[in-house]
Amino acid sequence: MDSQRNILLIALLFVSFLLFQQWNMDNNPQPQSQGVAQQVNNSGDVPSHSADGQPVTDQSTSNNLITINTDVLALTVDTLGGDVIEAKLLAYNNELDSADPFVLLKNEEGHRYIAQSGLIGANGIDSTNGRAQLNVEGTDFTLADGQDEIRVPMTYSQDGINYVKTFVLKRGSYAVDVQYTIDNQSDKAANVQMYAQLRQNLLDDGGSLTMPTYRGGAYSTDETNYKKYKFADMEDKNLNLSTQQGWAAMLQHYFVSAWIPRSEGTSNLYSRTADGQGYIGVRLPAATIPAGGEETLTSTLWVGPKLQDQMEATAKNLNLTVDYGWLWFIASPLHTLLSFIQSIVVNWGLAIIVLTFIVRGAMYPLTKAQYTSMAKMRMLQPKLTAMRERFGDDRQRMSQEMMELYKKEKVNPLGGCLPILLQMPIFISLYWALMESVELRHTPFFGWIHDLSAQDPYYILPILMGASMFMIQKMSPTTVTDPMQQKIMTFMPVMFTFFFLFFPSGLVLYWLVSNIVTLIQQTLIYRALEKKGLHSK
Template sequence: MNSSRGLLALALLFISFLVYQQWEIDKAPKPAVAQTNVTQSSTDTPSSPTANTATPDSEAKGRVITVANDVFRLKIDTLGGDVVESELLNYAQELNSEARFTLLDNQNGKTYIAQSGLVGKDGIDSAAGRAAYQVDGDNFVLADGQNELRVPLTFEKDGVTYRKVFVLKRGAYDVAVNYEIQNNGAAAIEVQPYGQLKHNLVESSGHIAMPTYTGGAYSSSETNYKKYSFDEMKKANLSIDTKAGWVAVLQHYFVSAWIPSQDVDNQLYTSTNNGVGFIGYRGPVTTVQPGESKSINSSLWTGPKLQEQMGAVANHLDLTVDYGWAWFIAKPLFWLLTHIHDLVKNWGLAIIGVTLIVKGLLYPLTKAQYTSMAKMRMLQPKLQEMRERFGDDRQRMSQEMMKLYKEEKVNPLGGCLPLLIQMPIFIALYWTFMEAVELRHAPFFGWIQDLSAQDPYYILPLLMGGSMFLLQKMSPTPVADPMQQKIMTFMPVVFTVFFLWFPAGLVLYWLVSNLITIIQQQLIYRGLEKKGLHSRKK
């Protein structure tokens, strides 16, 4: 296969990939999901399995306190102890903005909060109302030199003291949300913990070149990671019993997730009501005898998709950095990218470094490609003679061609293989740039101040198109078919139009890759000329 047909194949794969990913987001068949066996109430907290009662109006609010460490600032409503806002101190809301990025938010028509509580037979979050916690103070901040901040909220009822304790650690985006229950009453009590994320039912955003997913996801003992979109929530309530696992809401580079205790049986669930969706978990019923104390532990992650930290918090939580089917390529590429960045301190230079390494590893295939193409060029007179000799006898023609290729040690597909191998690498890098929060607002040089966003002046895509046109013109095998000539002429234009909307980092990779290929091509041609295998004449 010559280079022109290889480029056509690459273009077809490229366009098919874009169409497929959009179809997968919008129209892909949804998995069958059993209806939940616990009826979800029409309000904020889940129903108890033993007493299916409604809960109070979701608009009810208590006093809002602030707790903060060095990476985020949380606002907690003392009515129920829900986290109603999370402000990420190390991430700007917009490029060059002083305002910090707010993930959890319950203002200006947006609903995205992390709720938790105790339901069940003696639950303190029920139709009668949410627990109204007491706390000494309004602002709690991790002090310099302090590695842990504990903020207890206290509620008493019928001789039982409930302490909902938030534990923040330095440099960590996960916060422990633990219940300490002291039963000083005369009778045993039964409570069931839950945690859920409440979010407006919104559609995923972006466009065909840069789609972004906003919706649910979960992990269970049977499934390491699976998305569960808001559309799926509207169609069927999730209901999964699992010992391990978590539930989450994804938002491009950021995620919030409830991680229950991993050594007990939990139920993962979803529901929808009045334009909002819920994805959460219920823990097992906990019985506390008179005079007894018990603790119930859980964790809430609300922050960026930092793979190493998330992997340490819960098994498979790092899979929310979703590389799709190309994960086995994307993970080592991201590892390589981060290690090069540690040396050069610039993500654009790191991308160039990755490109150099990838092209270096592919060089043997590239050399084989152009050698094969040169040999194919030398065989053209013999192939033309065969066509004239065998005429319409295609079977005989095919047999003789294969015999000639074998004798001359020529692989007719050798010119296409490197191009096809590049496509999975391109897709892996595409998802790396789409998912890696490290590249968000990461500058390169000059006008490129955000490698995760498109080039604001379209300079890189135009340069990429020019390099592709030059590479095409330098191809050693001319295209004879007039239709193929027209297609190949417009190929750089088509790619340039697509790349106008791609992340600048990805365009940088493709541009540098083309430039390296041009240099490699010239070096290979010179070597072939010395062996008499190549002619520059067209």
């Protein structure tokens, strides 16, 4: 198999891969019910429930808002129920060169995306009739210089029971602990259950053929490390799973919000839809607080970028929301290596270039075997042509003689193809490693490349990539004689250039540098082969 056919094979495999990814996003099978799942009630709902057993679907907000600020987060909390109705990520701008921070949680008309939590049960303070109006001393809370933690308590009293909902935020962290302390000063036991849920408008998954990103739900249980649960899945069937540990989340490109229960015992993961809203959340084990007793229930809200190390430290398997697909075992080490290189060279574009040289250098033995096999096949073409003329339509005899010739000349007819097939998982893994790296978002390279996660605004990198592919084609030996195949091969660089116009510039940079490395390796390999009498042309 010659170089042009290899390029065509890469194109077909890569396009097939992208089409498969898009199809998989559109047709992701629903998770099967597990043995530990709770039974769905007669109404079909499995959400948080109020004291009267009805779903808590209250969507009201008040004008009594407070703000809590750290060095990385700016939260707006509604004192009606204590929901987080806005979360600004101060280290990430909303748009390139924008002074406004990125807003992950929001309470806007047409797109509400908030994090709710409360208490249900016989002595709960949240019900279908309304949420508790919590009291708080102050409206603005800011983590002071030299302070590592800020605690914001909100209080409520009912029937001799004192409730304190406390937000705990730490410096440099996107993990927010939400604690409910129930001080039962009544003369009988109190029964409560904490719930924590994410609520968002039912939106399309988003993404495109070249950037198949995902927006929707996800969860983790004892039996399932990580599973997406799309809005369409929520509309079709309520999630209803019991687990000792796990979390419920909503994902989008680069960012994630998730609730992680912290109490011991069995929690329930659930989802539902109502009034054009999708809900996914967790109910902690029910708690009974004796008269005169006190107990604290805690859940952690992660609201931030997909930073793998921090997420892994926050909850088991939360780092899997950085979705590398089925080649995660290759993509994850590549991302780690890329991050390590960036810590040395500082610039992420330079890190991609260095990583490309490392990857292509590691695959050099395969590349050498590929071009050596192609050169040998080129030398055998006169003999193969003579065989075709001699045996005519006798394909069986022709096949036998060809195998004998390959064996005699020690040529593997698949030698030029197998290295390409082995390289494809590397490229696909690196594709996802770059696609899922929030570190590349709005990160500049040099000159006109101000954002490695966006397409080249002037299409310079794609054009250079196409030119380098054309040079590789001209340098490579060819055995193609059919005029139609020759036209297809000649047109391949143009097709690739058009396709890469819409790719993030970081990915195009990788492919361009990879082509440059290929040209260097080709030159060195062919010179060595010519000395041995194996000519490339």
